Amino acid sequence: MKKCFLGISFVVSILICSSCTINKPVEQVKTITVSGSGSVSVKPDLVHLKFLVKTSDWNVSNAVEKNAQNSANVIAAIKEVGVDNEDISTSDYRISQDNSKDYPGKYTVTNSITVLVRNIEKTGNVIDEAVKNGANGLTSFEYSVSDTATALRQARTLAVQDAQDAAALLAGASGCILGNVMDIQENGHSSYANTRMLKAVAFDSTTTPIEAGTVTISTSVSITYALQ
Numbered sequence: 001m002k003k004c005f006l007g008i009s010f011v012v013s014i015l016i017c018s019s020c021t022i023n024k025p026v027e028q029v030k031t032i033t034v035s036g037s038g039s040v041s042v043k044p045d046l047v048h049l050k051f052l053v054k055t056s057d058w059n060v061s062n063a064v065e066k067n068a069q070n071s072a073n074v075i076a077a078i079k080e081v082g083v084d085n086e087d088i089s090t091s092d093y094r095i096s097q098d099n100s101k102d103y104p105g106k107y108t109v110t111n112s113i114t115v116l117v118r119n120i121e122k123t124g125n126v127i128d129e130a131v132k133n134g135a136n137g138l139t140s141f142e143y144s145v146s147d148t149a150t151a152l153r154q155a156r157t158l159a160v161q162d163a164q165d166a167a168a169l170l171a172g173a174s175g176c177i178l179g180n181v182m183d184i185q186e187n188g189h190s191s192y193a194n195t196r197m198l199k200a201v202a203f204d205s206t207t208t209p210i211e212a213g214t215v216t217i218s219t220s221v222s223i224t225y226a227l228q
Contacts, residue, residue: 029182029226029227030176030226030227030228031182031224031225031226031227032167032170032171032176032178032224032225032227033183033222033223033224033225034163034166034167034170034222034223034225035163035166035187035220035221035222035223036158036159036160036161036162036163036164036165036166036220036221036223037158037159037162037218037219037220037221038154038155038156038157038158038159038160038161038162038218038219038220039155039158039216039217039218039219040151040152040154040155040158040216040217040218041214041215041216041217042145042151042214042215042216042217043212043214043215044120044143044144044145044193044212044213044214044215045118045120045145045146046116046117046118046120046143046144046145046146047116047117047120047123047141047142047143047144047210047212048114048115048116048117048140048141048142048143048144049114049115049116049117049123049126049127049130049138049140049141050091050112050113050114050115050138050139050140050141051074051112051113051115051130051135051137051138051139052110052111052112052113052135052136052137052138052139053067053070053071053074053110053111053112053113053134053135053136053137054067054108054109054110054111054136054137055067055070055108055109056106056107056108056109057106057107058106058107059107060095060097060107063095063106063107063108063109064095064109066109067109067110067111069134070133070134070135071090071111071113071134073133073134074113074130074133074134074135075088075113076133077129077130077132077133078113078115078126078129078130080129081122081125081126081129082119082122083115083116083117083118083122083126084118087115087116087117087118088113088114088115088116089113089114090111090112090113090114091112091113091114092110092111092112093109093110093111093112094109094110095107095108095109096108096110112139113130113135114140115130120143120210120212123210124207124208124209124210125207127208127210128207128208142193143193143212143213143215144191144193144215145191145215145217148191148217151217152189152217152219154217155189155217155218155219156186156189156219156221159186159219159220159221160184160221160223163221163222163223164178164223167223167225171225171227176227176228177227177228178225178226178227178228179225179226179227179228180225180226181223181224181225181226182224182225182226183223183224184221184222184223184224185221185222185223186219186220186221187219187220187221187222188219188220189217189218189219189220190217190218190219191215191216191217191218192215192216192218193213193214193215193216
């Protein structure tokens with residue numbers, strides 16, 4: 001009987017200890033979430049232009065014919081400067097009539113010609129030749145970079161470093177130690193062109209002066225770190 005009693009007591013003790021282990025609350029991990037940003041400025045190697053060819057006439061057929069001839073002249077002139085055919089396209093074409101008066105007005109035809117200039121040193125020549133040969137408006141001028149991947153990688157590295165510096169500072173100030181990364185998210189990236197389009201040059205120059213500025217590639221991240 002004594003041995004049996006001891007065995008029962010031993011089993012009860014195991015059950016009590018197991019119950020204590022199962023009901024023990026899970027320790028919450030302390031975290032800190034910070035944001036970081038990074039940007040890299042690079043020299044552009046592409047220019048996007050959009051020319052407007054606009055003609056008006058009382059007769060719609062005449063307006064269309066004039067516009068077609070002027071547009072053909074503009075495209076031919078741009079090609080002569082050295083722009084390839086695949087870098088020239090029509091982005092918009094419209095025919096409208098002025099009905100703002102009590103009687104029908106003239107017909108207006110507009111043709112928007114988009115041009116990609118891969119040699120930015122020729123940008124001034126492209127603009128001049130387009131205007132001389134029929135373009136009567138430049139509605140868009142934008143620099144860009146053909147290889148944004150390298151600059152974006154650099155910007156992302158800077159953004160992560162910025163976030164880590166902020167997290168380390170806040171953790172240290174609060175008496176904690178920065179632990180492992182628990183979560184990381186990129187909030188998005190963008191590019192911004194800082195242009196200087198018209199810069200004074202020598203007075204004997206007959207070409208529209210164009211000076212490339214810079215294109216800034218930016219990104220931001222949010223990172224959650226564990227605290228110890």
